[in-house]
Amino acid sequence: MNFDFSDEQKQMRDAARKFLAEKCPPKAVREVLDGKAPYDKALWKGLAEMGFLGVAIPEEFGGAGAGHLELCVIAEEMGRANAPVPFSSTVYLAAEALLLAGSGAQKQKWLPKIASGEAIGTLALFEGKGNPSPKAIKLQASGGTLNGVKKPVPDGAIADFAVVAARTGSTGRDSDISLFLVDLKAGGVETKSLTNVDPTRGQAELTFKNAKAEPLGAAGDGWSILTQVLDRAAVLLAFEQVGGSDRALEMGRDYALDRIAFGRPIGSFQAVKHILADMYVSATLARSNCYYGAWALSTNASELPEAAAAARISATQAFQHCSKNNIQVHGGMGFTWEFDCHMYYRRANATALTLGSLSYWEDQLIDRMRKKNAA
């Protein structure tokens, strides 16, 4: 047993941290937050040059072929830096769907473009409120075209292509759902940016009007592929959430050491110390659950569904807990636009909802534990 990242993986983490500290300071995040750009293009290009976009993409498709443990390490740093780029939608959702279900030609067409930063991808799953469910998918596929509306779609307004979940049957079973690949620049899709709680990560509405689409994976396999994609993305996003939790904790701690009240640093008051200790506890539990998720993801273990749900829940809780209490520790300053606390608070709460909400994953976890227990 060895329950830790290797020295090489840690070196990669250090490299990513250093790179992001330089190329993605809070000032850069604010450019996007303030609406000056839909995402940080320069950073995106830099990430491609560093090889981070294709870290888990096999070499034959233009990636570094390093693997998913390495991707977890990068994900944590993306979260820590609050990077305003379409990393999660392109790398965790679109690329993973292609890797899992794409044909040779599809992989050959899109994966090298992802790795090089030329193409942004996303997953168009939701249609209004609710959590992932085959029943909620109404968008129709017929004769190689799609009709319907998807929202919210992460990074939908800047994406070049989307993996789209569509209805191809009416039996009431999961096999009614199939996945399609749509080139969003080829016409037939209208995109509209939607305002959302975290402007550093765009959300969009996509309206499909006889949009040309090619099947991704076998007809009727859509739901089963989606479930796997969501599980994989859940682990990766959980690492982003852990990175964000740690950063929020660090910000709170640093402030508590500097700010003086009643003649003492506020960090010497036990009430404040205990808030920070509890932040540490939640971030640590989440990190440990994530490590298990990383192991399951990288080895494709049968434990992945359960591990992914646990990582997702734990990391969602930790990021929400740490980001809200970071503001509390900062007092009134924490509630100003000028301080960075709200950027993490926004990201925490937006991320908590992007792959299905906390309560959805809670439900999933218990379902999966029950199945394992019964088996």
Added chain:
Amino acid sequence: MNFDDTPQEAAFRAEARAWIQANAPKQYEEELRKSSLGRTVLKGANILEVAKAWQKKKADAGWACLHWPKEYGGRGASPIERVIWQQEEGPFGKLSGMFIIGHGMCGPTMMAFAGEEQKRKYLPPLASGEKVWCQLFSEPAGGSDVAGLRTRAEKKGDDWIINGQKIWTSGAHYSDYGILLTRTDPTVPKHKGLTMFFLDMKSPGVEVRPIKQASGQSDFNEVYFTDVVIPDSQRLGAVNDGWNVSLTTLMNERMSIGAGVSTGFPELFDFCNSLMLEEGPAIEDRSVRSRLANYAVKASGLRYTSMRAISALSKGERPGPENSIGKLVAGSMVQEVAMYALDLQGAAGVLSGPEDAEVAGKFQAMLLRAPGTRVEGGTDEIMRNIIAERVLGLPGDIRVDKDVPFNQIPTKGR
């Protein structure tokens, strides 16, 4: 990152499993499996005897105190081998409860501070469970603030004369030896006038009075010392350096990681799986699932946190204060879990008799034991202080008694 045994680990596991299969007291397996934290009752058997017999058997075959050096009754095993052993020992591990303080704290303190001859004399029977040890630190005046203790030790020739009182001493009523923290100089600030000893609990002048606990059981005691004589050769560490010695003891408490703190989650999960509510099985209820999921990720988070600690340990890193999170999280969780399991039973949750209570009153027992778990070995507040100060580097609490001679510190709040 991997969970697979290395070939050596696999061999160790196979050997341990085979030995346990052949030697464990199987007749108690089911009862042990079902027993809740803090209350293991074996029908028709004295638990102390069963526990001692199992420990002796392990020691004779080289499976006791795995990480201790061989010459002191251990096996020199790696941290990971310890975990493998615990996994394989399963419910029989619950029989080690009465040895935890001796093995986890007293033994390592002896190893660090006793003379070589003493170590060879006292440690092997401690490892084998033939002799049980207790830890005599806390006093009415000094629990969280251990250094506030008042039990006096006065030098007389080659001996020390002890007078005073300890409290909450777990297992003192069946212990053979104890490590004892005393005050040897009340005229200096409190941390500077303490000295540590070990003593024979059967010494004249030692009186042990069991205390009935809030749970109704009596696992801990008051211990009174009246002119008890301890030879200077049983002093651990230098005179007035007892605070540092006790820190070694408390640090070692954290070494007991991997022992895996109980959270109550597996019990709650099984319970919800089988409990029928008006609407159907409890586990199919949305609100139940949400609560369960919250507890599940805490329990797994703790499990993997301790695996990370063990991985670090096996690379030669020292266990740090970050390991305080185990007891902090598990302590209050076990209390919540018990309350929730009773809540699910509605009015009948109040019944605690083995026949009337669901799952034989396991959760009622857990409920009544839980408050102690959040206090013993450092309260939740002290654990949070440790994390805040030693992990996060925040300033220490303001100590108004720091530079004050001990005998001038006020003793009453109002």
